[in-house]
Amino acid sequence: MYYRPTKISGRQRLRAILHQRCPRCCQGGVFRGVVAMREECMVCGFHFGREEGYFVGAMYASYFLALGVLGVIFGILWLLLRSVWSIRWIMGLTVVFFLPCVPTIFRYSRVLWMHIDWMIDPDQPGNLN
Numbered sequence: 001m002y003y004r005p006t007k008i009s010g011r012q013r014l015r016a017i018l019h020q021r022c023p024r025c026c027q028g029g030v031f032r033g034v035v036a037m038r039e040e041c042m043v044c045g046f047h048f049g050r051e052e053g054y055f056v057g058a059m060y061a062s063y064f065l066a067l068g069v070l071g072v073i074f075g076i077l078w079l080l081l082r083s084v085w086s087i088r089w090i091m092g093l094t095v096v097f098f099l100p101c102v103p104t105i106f107r108y109s110r111v112l113w114m115h116i117d118w119m120i121d122p123d124q125p126g127n128l129n
């Protein structure tokens with residue numbers, strides 16, 4: 001199957017990231033479970049793990065996403081509880097509220113990484129079917 005890439009607008013790219021879609025065609029879903037990824041796009045056949053250790057780069061995206069989420073949770077709790085609780089208890093409660101967000105951060109970090117990588121380096125030998 002040969003997939004001919006079409007021009008993707010910024011709005012389409014943003015929508016694909018939000019809906020966790022393939023970086024090449026922006027249509028095929030990346031995940032088949034909560035954290036289980038598909039090997040290839042069901043629409044265009046793009047192989048998501050472009051090379052060995054490809055998703056190590058997603059850790060950078062994960063770090064910044066987690067930092068933002070932790071900051072927002074801490075900020076809200078700080079505003080609500082600063083007169084009642086010490087900063088240590090607020091930080092502990094921040095972690096408790098953060099833990100359910102981890103699967104979502106994991107998913108978005110991988111999708112974000114794939115889209116950034118695709119925008120920088122769209123055509124790799126072996127990725128065009």
Ligand SMILES: [Zn+2]
Pocket residue numbers: 022023024025026027028041042043044045046
């Ligand atoms: Zn695709």
